Amino acid sequence: MAEPLLVAEGLSRRFADVEAVSAVSFTVAKGEVVGFLGHNGAGKSTTQRMLAGALAPSAGRALVGGHASTSLAARRLIGWLPETPPLHPELTVEEQLAFAASLRGLTPARELPHLLERCGLGELRSHVNATLSKGTKQRVGLAQALAGDPPVLLLDEPTAGLDPAQAAAVRSLVRELGVDHAVLLSTHVVSEVAAVCDRALLLRRGALVLDERTEVLKGKGLEATVLGLLEAA
Amino acid sequence: MRAFSGILKRELLATFATPLAWVALGAFALVTALLFWLELLGFEVQQQRAMAVGDPAILALLDFNDLLIGSTLLHAQVLLIFVVPVLTMRLIAEEQQRGTLDFLLAAPVRSTVVVGAKLVSLALFLAVACALLLVYPALLSLLGRAVVEGDGVVDWGQALLGIAGVFATGLLYAALGLAVSAGTASPAAAALVTALLLVGLWFVGGAGAGVPGAGGAVLSWLAPATHLERGVRGVLALGDVLYFVVGTVALEAVAVVLVESRRRA
Incomplete structure (x- = not known):
C-alpha cells in the first residue's frame, strides 16, 4: 500500500457543548477511494471541512501529504467539493x-x-x-x-441531486480518479460505496465505528452490516 | 498574484454586475451634485452681500476653493458614511452566508490576499466615485468668472489633494466595513454596524470641538473628518497621511485575523 496522503489522527471537533467529531482516526492512500458513510449530522461534513483546512480541529491532527491541513502546503494538495457546491x-x-x-x-x-x-x-x-x-x-x-x-480529493455527496445517468457518469469519473488520487467520498448511498470504493468508513454520532475493505464487507453483506451499525444504540 | 487578480475580478463582477454599485454610485453622484448646487447658491448670496459692501478685502475672503469645492468634498465624505457600508456588507459576511468562505479558506491562498483583493475592489469603486468629484472644480474652472481681478482661478492642487483625501477617507471606511463584514455572517448586520461606527466617528469629531483640553484634542484626532479638512484646505500634513495609511492597514489586519478566526469558529 502506498504512503497515506490523507491522515486523520484522533481528529475531534467541538461546537459549544456538542462534540460533532470525536477522536476519528483513518488514512487514505494514493490509489484509494474511501467511502465515508453516516447519517445526516454524523460528522462527515465536519470531518471533511477539517481535512480541507477550512476548519481547525479542537483536538487531534489532520495531515495532507504530511502537512497540517490548514497550512498552505496542504491546501495546495486538496480538491474539495463541499456538501453545498x-x-x-x-x-x-x-x-x-x-x-x-x-x-x-x-x-x-x-x-x-x-x-x-x-x-x-x-x-x-x-x-x-x-x-x-x-x-x-x-x-x-x-x-x-x-x-x-x-492529488487528494474530498467529495461530499458528489452524486446528490444528479439524475441516474449523471450519477453513473460521476461514479465512473470517481473510479477513474481513484487510480492515481486519494479520494474520500462522503455518501448516504451504500450501493455507491459498493460500486466505487475500496474501503468504507462509517461515522456514528461523530465516532468512527467501521473501517473495513469493501470486498470484506461485501462478503458479510455490505448493506446489512452498515445498516446494523447505523442503527445500533 | 493570479489568486489576487482572480478574487479582484470576481469582486468587481459581483459589484458591478448587480444594481447595487450603480445605485450607490448614482446616489452618490446625485446627492453630491445637489449639495454642490446648494453650496453654489449660498456662495452667490455671500458674494452679492460682499459686493454690496464693496470691500475688496471681504470679497477676497470668499475663496471658492475653500467655500465651494472644499465644502462639497466634505459633504461627499459624509455621503460615503452611508454608501460604503452598502458595499462592504457583502464582502465577507455574504461569503459566510453562501458557504463560499469555506472554499476560500480551503484554497491555497493567504487570508491577506483574500482581504487585500477585496479592499482593492472597493478602492476601484471609490476611485470611480472620486473621479466624479472632478466635475466640480472642472465646472468652476470652465464657467466661473473672477469677481476680483486675478481671482477666480481654481486651485487644482488643492482640489486634487482634497479629492485624494476623500478617497483616503473612503478607503479607511471600506477597511472598517471589511473588518465588520469579516466578523458576522449577516450582511445586513454588517451594514448596520459599519454605518453606526462611521456615524460614531463623525460625531466624535464634532464632540471633540466642544470638549476642552487634551480629551477634546484626542476626540478630534480620532475623527477622519479632522484629517480630511486639512487636505481640502490644501494642506498636506504627514500626520494626516499616516492617520489614513496606518488606520487602513490596521483595520485590514483586523479583517485578516477575523477571517482566519473562522477556522476556529
Missing part, C-alpha cells in the same frame, strides 16, 4: 471555474477546456450559476475541485 450565483460556469483555477494559481484559459470537458459542462459554459439545476451545480462544484488536478 460553493458557487457565486452571479458568475457564469466559465467565470466560476476560471475563479477556482486562479485561486490555485493556474492559468484559467489553459485549465478551463479540460475541466469543462471532464465534467460535461461544455454546453453550459455561459450559463449563470443562479439558473443551474441542482445536479449541474454539483458538476460545477466537482469541476472546481478538480482544478489543477490535486
